[in-house]
Amino acid sequence: MKQIKQYENEKVLVLGLAKSGFSAAKLLNDLGALVTVNDGKPFEENPEAQGLLEQGVRVITGHHPIELxxxxxxxxxxxxxxxxxxxxxxxxxxxxxxxxxxxxLAYQIAECPIIGITGTNGKTTTTTMIGLLLNQERSAGKALLAGNIGFPASEVAMQASAEDDIVMELSSFQLMGVEEFKPQIAVITNIYEAHLDYHKTRENYVAAKWAIQANMTAEDFLVLNWNSEELQTMSKQTKAQVVPFSTKEKLLNGAYLLDGDLYYQAENIMPAAELGVPGAHNVENALAAIVVAKLKGVSNESIRSALSNFHGVPHRTQYVDTINGRKFYNDSKATNALATEMALSGFDNENLILLAGGLDRGNDFDELIPAFEGIKAILLFGETKEKLADTAKRAGIQTIIKTANVETAVPLAYEQSEAGDSILLSPANASWDQYPSFEIRGDKFMHAVKQLEK
Incomplete structure (x- = not known):
């Protein structure tokens, strides 16, 4: 890492711990800053605070005194x-x-290029795809995943060498707190409406996402989803070289879907049907990853091989198992209707059984009616099961079953299925009415699937 001097003897307050706060405090302490950490969790329940105190960092826990x-x-x-x-x-x-x-902080100390990925949906899958592709046929260094994907960016940057690439997933929350940050390549997978409880307005949310390119120059590359007219318009406001991708039009200056095949410029990379993950949204994710791989010099053969063998990120249209001819998929990360709609685009509804439901945030599900049409059966649970049952009824679904939770839904779904069917957990809701996180909900689903084999 770069040994920067700008924080020596500077008083720095780290507000909030968890993984990223712990890493930031440790890094700043190593850089000679006078670090104070403030975290709301009580000290006796706070292993991160305990660890930092042992390293000589001043720690204040259990409350947030404004006098600080x-x-x-x-x-x-x-x-x-x-x-x-x-x-x-x-x-x-x-x-x-x-x-x-x-x-x-990660940007300030990183010795290697950073590839930054943001967007409303698809960030984690695209980040993972890019990391996989950049580690193909590599003679020196590694592509290291970092950021919102679960690996603190500053910790990864501390470990990275000049021969590496840091592939960094970036949330809108993270991007609001950057000043000099500049990736060599930036990707915006898409922009929809999200996190308005945090950002207050859609304009604020979009501005946070757009901050990824604020410091980029004509030597850098900005990869944009050309299916979005909004991003097309915004592309005129950047100094970076724009490289588009699209599933709707042929783009000889970028990546695109044409007659079922994925192309980069005029090069046929692979059939979309060979992608190891289903869904139209994953075609978009793959096109974005292909652009980055080609900009970094990865061969078409390596791209095709890697994407064919990539079977998804946990809880994101993740293939789980095939039992007696039924394929099971875990898309517990689908915490809103749009994510479920995108997941459904990858399946044949006539042979699909859907598991959905969760926290009631006051919204209805009218936008899912077209996506629900033709679904063989739907199993519903959680606070929104009545609302979703009404949506399913209006979509013409004949078999609608309400049940207690994900665990009880799995055997009931199996009973409704036959060989050749797919059984998909894609809840269209957050998990917090019944589960602490979407990850735990997905784990419960996968465990219930495994129980069917017994």
């Missing part, structure tokens, strides 16, 4: 999940204390 900001900090490094209307953050803004997120 009387101490003349020169910088705040904020956990991305903490909103800007948090009293400490709002006070720091009032005092004009710079507020960064940990990805900015």
């Amino acid at each position: 900001l009387d101490e003349d900090f020169s910088l705040m490094v904020k956990n991305p999940g903490i909103p800007y209307d948090n009293p400490l953050v709002a006070k720091a803004e009032e005092l004009q204390i710079p507020i960064l997120t940990e990805v900015e």
